[in-house]
Amino acid sequence: MGTTKTDLFNAEQNDLASMLKALAHPARIAILQHLAKAESCICGDLVQELGLAQPTISQHLKELKTAGFIKGTVEGVSVCYCINIPVWEQCKTVLDRLLR
C-alpha cells in the first residue's frame, strides 16, 4: 500500500496526474513564476529568492525537469534554467480537454 494503483488507469490519466503532481508544490510554482518573470534563466538565485536550502531547490528543479516543464543548460560553473514552453502548452491543453 501507499502506492498509487496506476494500472487501474489509462496513460492519459496517469500522465496528466504526474504532470500536475510536478506543479503541485508552492516552491515549484514559485520557481516557475521566477523563471517566467526573469525571462532568461537563473539558478543559484532561486536559493536566494525562495528561502529553501540549496539541495531542496536542486531537488525541486530536478522534478520540474523530469516532468519536462523546464530545461537546464550548463553555463560554465553554473546552470541556467528556463521554461519549456511546448510542454507547458501541452499540459494546459490536456487539462482543458479533461472538463469539456
Place this chain on the structure above:
Amino acid sequence: MGTTKTDLFNAEQNDLASMLKALAHPARIAILQHLAKAESCICGDLVQELGLAQPTISQHLKELKTAGFIKGTVEGVSVCYCINIPVWEQCKTVLDRLLR
C-alpha cells in the same frame, strides 16, 4: 521535516499548489472525467467504474470536495456528485496567469 514550508510562499502560490494537488491523482482525474461525461452526478457507480475499494473512492471524493471541484447532494440513501464549474474555471484562470 517532511512538511511543506508554506510560510515561505504567498497565498496565491499555496492556493494554486493545493488545488493542483487535489487534481494530481489518476483516480481523481478519472472521477472528474466520469462526472463530466455523465453530465449528471453519480456516486456508488464510481466504485464500479474505477477498480478501487469504496473507502478509497470516498476519500478521493472528499479531497475533491474539500478543494471545491465537486459538490455532493444527498439523494435519499445515496449521494449525488457533480462538478463545480466556477471553481474549475477559476483554477484554470490562475494556472493561466502563472505563465504569462
Place this chain on the structure above:
DNA sequence: CCCGTTAATCGTAATATTGCAATGTAATGG
C-alpha cells in the same frame, strides 16, 4: 595543479499520501 564557487547527489528524519478492512451512520423497504 590547487582553490573557491556552483550545483548535483546521498543519506536520513519528519511528515504526508494511498489504500483498505472494519466499523459507524443514515435513510428506505418490509
Place this chain on the structure above:
DNA sequence: CCATTACATTGCAATATTACGATTAACGGG
C-alpha cells in the same frame, strides 16, 4: 423495529514526499 443499502469514518500498514546536512563532481582563475 429490523434488515438492507449506500456512504462516511476510523485505524493502520506501506510507501512517497519534503527538507536539509554532508559530501561529491565539475568548472574556471590564479
